[in-house]
Amino acid sequence: MQRYFLNAPIDARVGQTFTIDGDTVKHWVKVMRAQPGDAAEFVTDAHQVVIATLQSTTGQTAVAKITAVTTPQVELPVPVTIACGLSKGDKPEQIVQRGTELGASAFVFFDSLWTVAKWAPNKRERKLARLAKIAQGAAEQSHRTMIPTVQYEADLTSVLAHVTYDQGVVAWEESAKQGESSRLVQTLKHMTAPQRLLAIFGPEGGLAPQEVAQLEAAGVTPVGLGPRIMRAETAPLYLLSSVSFWCELV
Amino acid sequence: MQRYFLNAPIDARVGQTFTIDGDTVKHWVKVMRAQPGDAAEFVTDAHQVVIATLQSTTGQTAVAKITAVTTPQVELPVPVTIACGLSKGDKPEQIVQRGTELGASAFVFFDSLWTVAKWAPNKRERKLARLAKIAQGAAEQSHRTMIPTVQYEADLTSVLAHVTYDQGVVAWEESAKQGESSRLVQTLKHMTAPQRLLAIFGPEGGLAPQEVAQLEAAGVTPVGLGPRIMRAETAPLYLLSSVSFWCELV
Known part of the structure; x- marks a missing residue:
């Protein structure tokens, strides 16, 4: 069944009706050609999922009536923020799309010392808006009950200052090369829901040693993600899969 | 350091020389502009990694001299074959590229009942050759010591008949919906290196119930991969990451 996120609060009880508009109407009614009586799932701002049937539509707005209310548990018990050095091409899009499928709760892209890609200041808002849209689409497809947030930070210092987390890890190739293989496991073992994990990744060229040193000084643990x-x-996909597993x- | 796979056996001892040709010379000498004395890593057919320096080149062939020999452990202790129902567009390429980075040892693409994508018989060889090339490139980049194989099978029966494995799992959404959450863990707990895991995935539309029934009858375990x-x-990326973790x- 098609799933949409509602932007406004509704009275989530069976028999109640609510009005939808914008892209949701466009997709459900125009693209999917929903007819009166057809059902879809809607995620409320309280992370509940209601099943509702189309009652009527003007083409611009539509009224739907709730037939069932559920509270599915589909979010990672340990919320994960994925923070990545800016990478080139469509890599940020790929990270957001697949990372959303794999359960990330937030994405942060930051300028790091060895970043080759740059987001021009005047294009930043547009890029973030596009990534937010990708996150929403992926959240709908993967039947999430929340849409991950996407933000930009100017450097690692800002990431650490602006992200709320209980434990932090940084994926570091040198850790893997030194045969380090258990710090990620140890970190996860010591976390209990709903503590938040911040996981930091470099861009294509990796993080600079002084960035890793800065993170370690801030209590972030360098972890290896296997020998390859x-x-x-x-x-980031490896990390999210491991947290889920x-x-x-x- | 750049890494290349050697197609022919060499005498892998320090001080020995060997000759390379074809795409390897083209990439190392022409694209990377290697000069005499420059070093690269070469993976032997015995999964050893030798570091060798360029001695001389004709542009078509090149002679390299071994300066070090290592036997790194970078392959999954439990070799994993990823078998996927044929999916559309560049999805098979994505599966092979990322799956190789994540350690898969073999890929099988098969026609399943609900497969929408079809490989025309006269294009199959070309598609397999392209996927094999992607596997080689990804194996070089991720510093693997083997190149995963890629094959095609006409249906699930052929997959089960032609793939060597000790334990089999099939990713099944219904398992996840029923709250099944431990069969993958149980399966992995009962495996010891170098037992082989066969992991089967449906195409976009999923596997048909009778295909899952056929797999169960053959001893393959349906497993959930989390609630999303x-x-x-x-x-497949989730599964490979979990096996590595x-x-x-x-």
Whole structure:
């Protein structure tokens, strides 16, 4: 069943109706050609999922009636913020799309010392808006009950200052090369829901040693993610999969 | 350092020389502009890594001299074969590229009942050759010591008949919906190196119930991969990351 996020609060009880507009109407009614009586899922701002049937539509707005209310548990018990040095091309899009499918709760892109890609200040808002839209689409497709946030920070110092977290890890190739293989596990073992994990990744060229030193001084743990070298956009997926495996399956 | 796979056996001892040709020479000498004395890593057919310096080149061939020999452990202790129902567009390429980074040892693409994408018989060889090339490039980049194989099978019956494995799992959304959350962990707990895992995934539309029934009858375990819905090309990455996390980090 199609799933949409509601931007405004509703009275989430069976039998109540609510009005939708904007892109949701456009997609449900025009693209998916929903007819009166057809059902879809809507996620409320309280992370509930209501099933509602189309009652009527003007083409611009639509009225839907609630037939069921559920509170599914589909979010990672340990919320994860993925912070990545700016990478080139469509890598930020890939990180947001797949990272959303894998359960990330927030994404932060930051300028790091060895970053080659730059977001011109006048294009930043547009890029963030595009990434937010990708996050919303992926959240709908993967049946999340929240849309991950996407933000930009000028450097690592700002990341540490502006992100709320209980434990921090930084993926560092040198850790892996030195055979380090258990700090991620140890970190996860010591976390309990709903503590928040901040996971930091370098851009294509990696983080500079002084950036890793800065992170360590701030209490962030350098962790290896296995002995193979992953590209900048693959490492966050490994981390999110591992957090899910550890917290949701083990 | 640049890494290349050697196609022919060499005498892998310090001080020995060997000759390379084809794409390796083209990339190392022409693209990377290697000069005599410059070093690169070469993976032998015995999965050793030798560091060798360029001695001389004709542009078509080149002679390199071995300065060091190592046997790094970078392969998953439990080799994983990823078998996927044929999916559309560049999804097979994405699966092979990222799956290689994450340590897969083999890929199988098969026609499944609900597959929308089809590989015309006269294009199959070309598609497999392209995927094999992507696997080689990703293996070089991620510093693997083997190149994953890529093959095509006409249906699930052929997959089960032609793939060597000790334990099999199939990613099944219904398992996840029923709250199943530990069969993947149980399967991995009962495996010891170098037992082989076969992991089967549906195409975009998923596997048909009768295909899952066929797999269960053959002893393949349906497993959930967490409560979120992943796209066809993301689920194999989750599985490979989880196997690495479990076998290499925990």
